[in-house]
Amino acid sequence: MPRLRFPPGERSIEVPAGTLLIDAIREAGLPIARACGDDLVCGRCGVRVLSGRVRPQKPVELEAKRRNRVSDELRLACVIRVHDDLEVTADYWGELGR
Numbered sequence: 001m002p003r004l005r006f007p008p009g010e011r012s013i014e015v016p017a018g019t020l021l022i023d024a025i026r027e028a029g030l031p032i033a034r035a036c037g038d039d040l041v042c043g044r045c046g047v048r049v050l051s052g053r054v055r056p057q058k059p060v061e062l063e064a065k066r067r068n069r070v071s072d073e074l075r076l077a078c079v080i081r082v083h084d085d086l087e088v089t090a091d092y093w094g095e096l097g098r
């Protein structure tokens with residue numbers, strides 16, 4: 001099972017391959033911003049993938065980010081399925097997860 005780490009905190013979890021990243025973040029007990037039903041409307045669930053492989057962005061994710069003025073560096077956690085060990089962070093986590 002892929003292992004996720006959430007720096008700068010030290011929390012880590014394993015999730016079944018194919019788990020949505022936003023669900024894994026919730027399972028780890030970390031806050032994740034969202035204002036839609038995880039369906040690429042709000043663009044609030046942007047996270048930074050620091051290491052590990054995730055699939056390239058599809059046009060629908062790029063369009064959601066453009067529409068919501070989300071930084072190019074961020075990926076939308078509600079469309080990423082976890083298939084690899086990942087390190088993921090969000091600017092507002094700070095020291096959470098220790």
Ligand code: FES
Nearest residue numbers: 040042043045078
């Ligand atoms: S939760 Fe709204 S776009 Fe991801």
